[in-house]
Amino acid sequence: MKPTYPLKLTCKEAAALMVAREDRALPLADRAALRMHLLICKACPRFERQLLTMRNAMKQWRGYVDGEGER
Amino acid sequence: MDFTNPGAFEQQIASHRDYLLRFARLQLRNDTWAEDAVSETVLAALARPQAFERRSQLKTWLVGILKHKVIDALRLQGREVSLSPQGDDASADDLLDQALFAPDGHFAEQPADWGNPEQELGSRQFFAVLEACAGKLPAAQGRLFLMREWLELSSEEICKELGLTPTNLYVQLHRARQRLRECLELNWFANPQAL
Numbered sequence: 001m002k003p004t005y006p007l008k009l010t011c012k013e014a015a016a017l018m019v020a021r022e023d024r025a026l027p028l029a030d031r032a033a034l035r036m037h038l039l040i041c042k043a044c045p046r047f048e049r050q051l052l053t054m055r056n057a058m059k060q061w062r063g064y065v066d067g068e069g070e071r
Numbered sequence: 072m073d074f075t076n077p078g079a080f081e082q083q084i085a086s087h088r089d090y091l092l093r094f095a096r097l098q099l100r101n102d103t104w105a106e107d108a109v110s111e112t113v114l115a116a117l118a119r120p121q122a123f124e125r126r127s128q129l130k131t132w133l134v135g136i137l138k139h140k141v142i143d144a145l146r147l148q149g150r151e152v153s154l155s156p157q158g159d160d161a162s163a164d165d166l167l168d169q170a171l172f173a174p175d176g177h178f179a180e181q182p183a184d185w186g187n188p189e190q191e192l193g194s195r196q197f198f199a200v201l202e203a204c205a206g207k208l209p210a211a212q213g214r215l216f217l218m219r220e221w222l223e224l225s226s227e228e229i230c231k232e233l234g235l236t237p238t239n240l241y242v243q244l245h246r247a248r249q250r251l252r253e254c255l256e257l258n259w260f261a262n263p264q265a266l
């Protein structure tokens with residue numbers, strides 16, 4: 001979904017950009033808008049940390065898959 | 072590993088069969104393909120015991136072979152990975168969005184504090200929940216997600232293998248991530264004692 005005013009994202013738009021960022025590079029305008037939003041928003045940095053946790057979890061999961069049973 | 076005793080090698084490989092099957096099933100979402108991929112893995116391993124280097128764990132080696140067999144299967148069956156970018160999936164995602172956000176675009180509820188990730192991630196139970204959540208994704212979506220996350224294929228490779236457009240792939244991965252986040256929040260972070 002494309003934000004109408006690039007510098008005023010809603011949390012929903014910001015969250016969508018953060019999820020998209022996991023798989024592809026965002027255009028500069030989106031990155032800038034997202035950064036602005038994260039500075040003024042309380043909820044979205046939490047959402048961002050959750051995505052980071054998921055990314056780490058998937059990484060460790062691969063390790064767990066490969067190494068399970070040898071522990 | 073005792074190479075002078077082929078029987079023992081065979082037995083050790085067989086002892087990992089259930090484990091390999093679990094992951095092939097999760098990835099392929101099709102029992103026949105999964106059985107085939109695991110059988111081929113076992114055959115490939117038995118055919119080349121000398122390729123197994125002592126410094127890697129047997130299971131790690133087998134999982135490495137399995138990943139290739141899974142990719143082969145996905146390649147072969149790629150045409151059967153049907154996606155419905157605008158279909159039934161989409162309405163389910165709208166529901167997910169509605170639950171998460173107020174009409175004005177704010178979070179309906181603050182995202183939960185997921186606590187100390189390091190501690191959580193070290194736990195076996197957590198991976199069981201993660202696996203269950205991945206297993207609950209719609210079949211085609213789950214396959215794409217695991218191709219990306221477990222097989223570590225690039226977006227370009229996945230698109231090429233399955234004849235998808237990047238846009239279509241990103242939409243599916245986006246949904247998979249949203250669903251996974253929701254599932255983890257519900258089943259682990261918000262309510263770990265429910266297990």
